[in-house]
Structure formats: C-alpha cells, structure tokens
Amino acid sequence: MEKTFQYVDYLWDEQKAASMADDQVALFLYRSNILGADLRITNYGGGNTSCKTIEKDPLTNKDVEVMWVKGSGGDIGTLNRKGIAGLYTERLRNLKNVYKGIQDEDRMVGLFNHCIYDLDSKAPSIDTPLHGLLPFKHIDHLHPDALIAIAAAKDSKQITKEIWGDSMGWVPWQRPGFDLGLQLExxxxxxxxxxxxxxxxHGLFTWGDTSYQCYMNSLEVIEMASEYINQKIKQNGRVFGGQKIQALPKENRCEKAAEIMPLLRGLASSEKAMIGHFTDSDTVLQYINSNDLEKLAPMGTSCPDHFLRTKIKPLILNLSKDEKIADSKAVLEKLNPAFEKYRQEYADYYENCKHDNSPAIRDPNPVIIIYPGVGMFAFAKNKQTARVASEFYINAINVMRGAEAISEYTALPRQEAFDIEYWLLEEAKLQRMPAEKPLSRKVALVTGATGGIGKAIADKFIEQGANVIITDISEQSIQKALKSYQKDDATAVVCDVTSKDHIESAFKKACLTFGGVDIIVHSAGLAISKPLEDTTDNDWDILQNVLVKGQFMLAQKGIEIMRKQKMGGDIVNIASKNGLVAGPNNIAYGTAKAAQQHMSRLMAAELGKDHIRVNTVNPDGVIVGSKIWEGAWAKGRAEAYGIDVKDLPAHYAKRNLLNEIILPEDIANGVYVCVAILNKSTGNTINVDGGMANAFVR
Known part of the structure; x- marks a missing residue:
C-alpha cells in the first residue's frame, strides 16, 4: 500500500522487496539505497545502516549472529555488498570486556578486525559498535536535516520530549566511538x-524487527520532526531574522559568479589547485541574504559529517553585489586580505586546539565561500567533492533554520570539532584514499570534442582525472558525447569557434561549472583539398576563420581567465604535418595550418612570463574516426596522390617510417604528454605521424 509523507520520499517498492524476501542482506542494502536517495534523510557519505542475520560459523558449523554494516567511507545511497563489513555480533559485544575508556577509542577500532566474519569485508567504520551494542535486527543511523536541527537546538533534550514524549531517547553530544555505543545501550x-x-x-538512531519496519520507523520519526519545525517556522513568520539584501536577478548572479570564480579559485588554490562549484538555490539565497548570516556563519556547523567536508566555518566576502568584477585588481585588493585573515584564523584554530600527536595542519583555505546577493561557492580537490561540500553546507543551512525556529542554534565547541577533524583515525582514512590521477585538479576546454581527435583528447583527459568542457558546433553531437561521461567529469556547450560570443559563452560555462580553466586544446577543424585555381575566397576564409582566427580568439579569452587565476596553464593547438610540408592541392589548408603553428610559437614567447605553456601537436593521416575524412577532403587527397579513396588508409600507413596507422588516441597521447609530463616545455611541436622525414622540424 502506498504511504504518503509530506517531508520525505516513500520509495519502498513492495514487488522489488518481495523478490529479496529470502535475502536479508539484500533487503538491508535496498533499504539503505532508497534512504540515501533522499538528501533530506541523509547526505552523501553520511550515516550508516545495518542488519543482523544468522549464519553458519565456518569453523564450528554452528549458527552465529552476524552483523552486516556499512563499511568505512561508504555511501548508503550507492551501498553494495563490496561496501559492507560482516562481523560476529558476540565478539563485538565482548570488546566491552577489554575497553578501558575514552582514551582507548583508537585501539578499539583496530580490535574490530578481530571480530570479522566475512573475510571480504570493507574496513569497519568507527560507528560499528553503535550498531553492534544495540539488539535490533535492523538499524538506521541517519543525518536528516530536521533531526540535526533538533539535536543542535539549545534545549534539544526538552524538544525531543515535546515532540515524541517517552517514545524517543536522547543522548548528549559525544564523539563517535565505542563509548557512544555504550551510551546508546x-x-x-x-x-x-x-x-x-x-x-x-549529531543525528538519529532508529530500528525495527524487519527492514521494512526499520524503514518506516525512520521515515515516521523524520516526518514528525519536520512537521514540528515547519509549524514553528510558520509561527515565527521570519526566517534567519528576515531579509537584509535583495539578490541579483538570476542571469546577473550567474554572470557575476562566472566573473569572480577564477579569482576565488586562484586564491583558494594557494597550496593545491582546487575545482569549483556554484549554487544560488532558494535555500542558499534565503540564508546568505539574511540579517542573521553574520551571526550564524561564524559559529560553524554542528554535525561532524558537515564540518569534515565544509571546514569549521565559511568565508563571507565583503563585496557589494554590484561590484565591478571586471576590475580584477580592485577586487583582489579586497579579496586578498579576506583570504589571509581566514587562513590566519584557521592556523590559530589549529594551534589553540592541537595535541602533541595531532597530524600536521591541513590546507587553511576556505571550502565554502559566500557572496551575499550572488550565491555560494565551494572549492575542493575535484568536482564531486566540491559539489558534495556545497550540498553538506546546504544541509547545515537547513539545520540552522530549523534550530533557530525552534529555539536557538548551537554549534560544536571548537575543541570538539578539532578533535574530530584531526582525529588520527580520520587522518588514517585520508591516507588510505587512492592517489590522485595526473590531471586531477585540472580543467580543460576542448574544441571539436565530439568526434575523432577531439573526442579522443576529451576521453584521455577525463581518464586521467581532468574536468572537461566539451564543445562543438552541434547541440546534438555534444549531448551525445556528454552521455559517455559521469556528470561531475564533464559539461558541454555549443561553440562555433568563429564566433567571439560563442567562445565567451564557452569560457563562462567553464568558470561557472568548474571555477576556471587550466588547459585549452583547439582541435576543431575542417579540411579543403583543391588546386590553387579552384580554391575560392570562401574556402580560404572558412579555413582561416576556424583554424587560425578561432585559435587566436580562444587563446585571447582563455589567458584572461588564466591570468586571473595566477596558476599558469597550457594551450595545445592541433595543427598538421601539412603546415610544414609543401604538397599538391593544399594551398588554403596548408597555409592555415602553418599559421596555427607559428601563432603557437608567438604565444609561447609572449605567455611564458605567466607560466602559460603553448605547444603544437601535428597529426598526419588520422583517418579512422575522423570527420575530416568524410566527403570531399578524402576524395581530394586521393586524387592528389592518384589513388582510390578506399586505399587512403593503407597509403598513409605505408608512407611513414614506422609503417603505422595513426589513430585519434595517438594524437590524444601526444596532447597528454604536453600537459602532464613536459611541464617545463613550451613553444614545441610534437609530430604524431609515424615518422615523416619531410615533416621533421629540424
């Protein structure tokens, strides 16, 4: 029967659940996934769930109770069997016999491994005993905004009693660990x-005898909390002390955000390069434009899951929403002191709270940056982390709104926050994370990126960790290409490189989506093969506009952003062997390619002072997957060499020194070398042609 809730989504599918009736672990995973699908219930990576089953002990062949629980670092919304830990429940409970108190928490985590039943288990998380010391078959530990608002209110215990009477327990704040499990027990x-x-x-614990009962219990408790808060907000009439400033119109907010993001990215990347995310949702605008922003934001967040991803507090920009961002020098005169102040305050926080064995101070730059009247920015090591940080801070905003409506918002004391942020177990989790890929923290804009060489370059960049802006002249083509990538890896925009407006729009999309740009690859192109007497003015103009003027305008706009960031950058232009070799029926194309090559050298000479490196990759005979070889160009080249079109691939393969067919992936590898390996090289030309002696640059 369909259940109706106002504040949460009821997603339980009876038919689907019935198909798992004989597999309680599968039902537990199903419950976890549908709970995690609603960000009002728990944030990405937040909370944990469990179930207990009876299994055969492989050593004694006796029935034993096994607890299956989300492992360390997992996300319940995407949880599967590889992400859970299976432990002997009795062994876990027997750890009470060796527990020596709060100072023993770190050692206890190591002892969880002695309780493992399933040898394929994920590493058990710090919350494992919270599930194991409770007797229930199914347990949810969630971080709903409404519950954290109640948990973070000044008189949380009294409010819990007011909402649920004697049907809900209440435990005061304590860092997650074995002792908190004892307090729940x-x-x-x-x-x-x-x-x-x-x-x-912190959050909520709920339970049930079956997975469904547990699910319903969680939803009902959250619904009651949400309704209570909603009624309080209606009674109060005003949220966050009412509106202080009016937001800019949507289009102006996006324009302002795109202009300022490269400046913010550069400042936030003083230690390591960061990727950006921008949001101006109604929830964000209500908070950042309010009278209470200056009071609430410095207090910091309350839930550990929130501040671990957003830092203890955001940076609020002291800029007018009408500030002229185009005057970057004047804006930086205001931004630089604000960032320096934030970094110093973070360093003071570290020094005042650190212990003798605390890990070294981490990056002191802000993760969340608030621009009243415009929106909220997040900066992190990759797009997903930045987006999730933004989502977590929105959860924190919801918590503040609810707590203030109820009574008064309270944040964790700084020492408590520090002890979690710099917990040795948290540091160990960070150290276990996979090494970053070579192009992580990089943003690349690739023209002509929906097929052939351009698509291969985009694929290579994303494979190596970069974020990519896919551009092409066809909306249909870019949407098709975009489907082959994860949503946080790439974005797409129609861009005719002969149009200055299109180029500006493409870079605006790069800034608004990822914070700026580090790599520009001009791969868009076309080819016309005709004798001199048959070459028309239109042939000449279109080649010059797409290949030469397009390259010029891309670089001109791109370096404007790179200079704002002050992080250097790379420009790689895809030219051709034909720019070096004089051949028949090639006057317009060869001239344009030669212009591309020399323009690249001129750019390299001019931009070196900005640490912007400019290099050229020269393909030759890339027929497989290339749009250029469709139609008249292939026919023209075949006629120039006196062969049939069908024989072109073999002709091009046989004429190079290595007798190799050149593929789009080979050109992508050449571009990758330029941006990822040859980091002290500029003004160079790399031939990727199998070895053409007449195209040797020296």
Whole structure:
C-alpha cells in the first residue's frame, strides 16, 4: 500500500522487496539505497545502516549472529555488498570486556578486525559498535536535516520530549566511538520502549524487527520532526531574522559568479589547485541574504559529517553585489586580505586546539565561500567533492533554520570539532584514499570534442582525472558525447569557434561549472583539398576563420581567465604535418595550418612570463574516426596522390617510417604528454605521424 509523507520520499517498492524476501542482506542494502536517495534523510557519505542475520560459523558449523554494516567511507545511497563489513555480533559485544575508556577509542577500532566474519569485508567504520551494542535486527543511523536541527537546538533534550514524549531517547553530544555505543545501550536499557534515539548535535538512531519496519520507523520519526519545525517556522513568520539584501536577478548572479570564480579559485588554490562549484538555490539565497548570516556563519556547523567536508566555518566576502568584477585588481585588493585573515584564523584554530600527536595542519583555505546577493561557492580537490561540500553546507543551512525556529542554534565547541577533524583515525582514512590521477585538479576546454581527435583528447583527459568542457558546433553531437561521461567529469556547450560570443559563452560555462580553466586544446577543424585555381575566397576564409582566427580568439579569452587565476596553464593547438610540408592541392589548408603553428610559437614567447605553456601537436593521416575524412577532403587527397579513396588508409600507413596507422588516441597521447609530463616545455611541436622525414622540424 502506498504511504504518503509530506517531508520525505516513500520509495519502498513492495514487488522489488518481495523478490529479496529470502535475502536479508539484500533487503538491508535496498533499504539503505532508497534512504540515501533522499538528501533530506541523509547526505552523501553520511550515516550508516545495518542488519543482523544468522549464519553458519565456518569453523564450528554452528549458527552465529552476524552483523552486516556499512563499511568505512561508504555511501548508503550507492551501498553494495563490496561496501559492507560482516562481523560476529558476540565478539563485538565482548570488546566491552577489554575497553578501558575514552582514551582507548583508537585501539578499539583496530580490535574490530578481530571480530570479522566475512573475510571480504570493507574496513569497519568507527560507528560499528553503535550498531553492534544495540539488539535490533535492523538499524538506521541517519543525518536528516530536521533531526540535526533538533539535536543542535539549545534545549534539544526538552524538544525531543515535546515532540515524541517517552517514545524517543536522547543522548548528549559525544564523539563517535565505542563509548557512544555504550551510551546508546544504556539509554535503551533505561527506556526499553523507545523507538529511537536522538544524538545531541549529531543525528538519529532508529530500528525495527524487519527492514521494512526499520524503514518506516525512520521515515515516521523524520516526518514528525519536520512537521514540528515547519509549524514553528510558520509561527515565527521570519526566517534567519528576515531579509537584509535583495539578490541579483538570476542571469546577473550567474554572470557575476562566472566573473569572480577564477579569482576565488586562484586564491583558494594557494597550496593545491582546487575545482569549483556554484549554487544560488532558494535555500542558499534565503540564508546568505539574511540579517542573521553574520551571526550564524561564524559559529560553524554542528554535525561532524558537515564540518569534515565544509571546514569549521565559511568565508563571507565583503563585496557589494554590484561590484565591478571586471576590475580584477580592485577586487583582489579586497579579496586578498579576506583570504589571509581566514587562513590566519584557521592556523590559530589549529594551534589553540592541537595535541602533541595531532597530524600536521591541513590546507587553511576556505571550502565554502559566500557572496551575499550572488550565491555560494565551494572549492575542493575535484568536482564531486566540491559539489558534495556545497550540498553538506546546504544541509547545515537547513539545520540552522530549523534550530533557530525552534529555539536557538548551537554549534560544536571548537575543541570538539578539532578533535574530530584531526582525529588520527580520520587522518588514517585520508591516507588510505587512492592517489590522485595526473590531471586531477585540472580543467580543460576542448574544441571539436565530439568526434575523432577531439573526442579522443576529451576521453584521455577525463581518464586521467581532468574536468572537461566539451564543445562543438552541434547541440546534438555534444549531448551525445556528454552521455559517455559521469556528470561531475564533464559539461558541454555549443561553440562555433568563429564566433567571439560563442567562445565567451564557452569560457563562462567553464568558470561557472568548474571555477576556471587550466588547459585549452583547439582541435576543431575542417579540411579543403583543391588546386590553387579552384580554391575560392570562401574556402580560404572558412579555413582561416576556424583554424587560425578561432585559435587566436580562444587563446585571447582563455589567458584572461588564466591570468586571473595566477596558476599558469597550457594551450595545445592541433595543427598538421601539412603546415610544414609543401604538397599538391593544399594551398588554403596548408597555409592555415602553418599559421596555427607559428601563432603557437608567438604565444609561447609572449605567455611564458605567466607560466602559460603553448605547444603544437601535428597529426598526419588520422583517418579512422575522423570527420575530416568524410566527403570531399578524402576524395581530394586521393586524387592528389592518384589513388582510390578506399586505399587512403593503407597509403598513409605505408608512407611513414614506422609503417603505422595513426589513430585519434595517438594524437590524444601526444596532447597528454604536453600537459602532464613536459611541464617545463613550451613553444614545441610534437609530430604524431609515424615518422615523416619531410615533416621533421629540424
């Protein structure tokens, strides 16, 4: 039967669940996934879920209870069997016999491994005992905004009682770990009829005898909390003390954000390059334009999952929404001191709270940056992390709104926050993360990126960790190409490189989506093969406009952004062997390619002072997958060499020194070498042609 909720999504599919009736672990994973699909219930990577089943002990062949729980670093929305840990419940509970108190928490995590039942288990998380010390078959630990708002309110315990009476327990704030599990066990023992427990400043525990009962219990508790807060907001009439400033219109906000993001990115990347994310949702605007922003934002977030991803507090920009961002020098005079102040305050926070064995201070730059009247920016090591940080801060905004409507918002004390942020176990988790790929933290704009060489370059960049702006003249082509990438890896925009407006729009999309640009690859092109007497003015103009003027305008706009970032950059232009070799029926194309090559050298000479490197890759005979070889160009080249069109691939393969067919992927490898390996090389030409002696540059 369909259940109706106002504040959460009921996603349980009876038919689907029935197909898993004989597999309680599958049902637990299903429950986890549908809970994680609603960000009002829990954020990405936040919370954990579990179930307990009876299994055969492989050593004794006796029935034993096994707890299956989300492993360390997982996300319940995408959780699968590879992401969970299976532990002997009795062994986990027996750890109470060796626990020596709060100072023993780190050692206890190591002992979880002695409780492993399933040898393919993910590393157990710090929350494992919170599930294991409770007796219920199915347990959800969630971070709903509404519950955290109650948990973070000044009089949280009293409010919990007011909403649920005696049916919910309450445990004050305590860092996750074995002792918190003991506190949950104690709370249940003292209140045996409760349906769940509110964790002060943290979140919610709920349970059930079946996966469905657990799911319904979680939704019902969250619904009650949400309704309570909604009624309080209606009674109060004003949110966040009311509106202080009016937001700019949507189009103006995006324009302003695109202009300022390269400046912010450069400042936020003082230690390591960062990727950006921008949001101006109604929730964000209500908060950042309010009278209470200056009061609430410095307090920091309350839930550990929030501040681990957003830092302890955001940076609020002291800029008018009408600031002329185009005057970057004047804007930087305001931004530089703000960032320096933030970094110093973070360093003071570290120095005041650190312990003798604390890890070294991490990047002191802000993750969340607020521009009143415009929107909110997030900067992190990659797009997904930046986007998730933004989502977490929106969760924190919802928490603040709810807590303020109820009574008064409270944040974690700085020392408590530090002890989680710089917990040795958290540091160990960071150290276990996979090494970053060579092009991580890079943003690349590639023209002609929907087929042939351009698509191969985009594929290579994304494979190596870059974020890519896919451009082409066909909307249909870019949307098709975009489907082959993950949403956080690439974006797409129609761009006719002969249009200055199109080029400006493409770079605006790069800034608004990722924060700026580090790599520009001009791969868009076409080819016309005709004798001199048959070459028309139109033939000449279109080749000059696409290949030469397009390259010029791309570089002109691109370096404007790179100079704002002050992070250097790369420009790689795809030219051709024909720019070096004089051949028949090639006057317009060969001249344009030669112009591309020399323009690249001129750019390299001029932009070296900005650490912007400019190099050229010269393909030859790339027939497979190339749009250029469709139609008249192939016919013209075949006629020039006195062969049939069908014989062109073999002709081009046989004429190079290595007797190799040149593929789009080979050109992509040449571009990759320029941007990822030859980091002290500029003004060079790399021939990727199998070896053409007459095209040797020296």
């Amino acid at each position: 104690k709370c249940l023992k003292e209140n045996p009829d409760i349906r769940g427990i509110v964790l002060g400043s």
